[in-house]
Amino acid sequence: MSLTASVIFDAIAAEYATDIRKDTFLTLAEQRTSLCFFGTNYTLAIALRAAHMISYSDRGGNSGNISSQREGDLAVSFGSINNNRNLNTTSYGQDLLQLIKETQPGVSVGGDRTFNCN
Numbered sequence: 001m002s003l004t005a006s007v008i009f010d011a012i013a014a015e016y017a018t019d020i021r022k023d024t025f026l027t028l029a030e031q032r033t034s035l036c037f038f039g040t041n042y043t044l045a046i047a048l049r050a051a052h053m054i055s056y057s058d059r060g061g062n063s064g065n066i067s068s069q070r071e072g073d074l075a076v077s078f079g080s081i082n083n084n085r086n087l088n089t090t091s092y093g094q095d096l097l098q099l100i101k102e103t104q105p106g107v108s109v110g111g112d113r114t115f116n117c118n
Contacts, residue, residue: 008047051092
């Protein structure tokens with residue numbers, strides 16, 4: 001059984017499962033994610049990117065990892081960022097970075113090609 005990006009998104013980012021922006025972020029993530037690179041992990045990569053994007057958008061433009069939080073008198077501090085469009089700033093982005101590191105683009109010589117990357 002193949003899971004859709006939406007089903008995976010709901011499982012990994014349950015707090016956003018009913019968010020009205022979910023489909024928009026899934027569409028944006030699909031446009032920015034390569035089937036040829038991720039292969040069988042394509043839908044997982046879309047879900048992780050969408051979860052990262054929606055989570056990141058809730059920061060109101062604040063970048064960097066949250067380095068400290070306080071509830072009384074509400075204070076949030078952000079650490080420094082890198083130039084990687086802030087994938088390190090959410091747990092979903094960090095999971096996507098790990099998936100990128102683990103992904104080895106496949107090479108097919110003859111036989112059945114699962115993905116047409118030409």
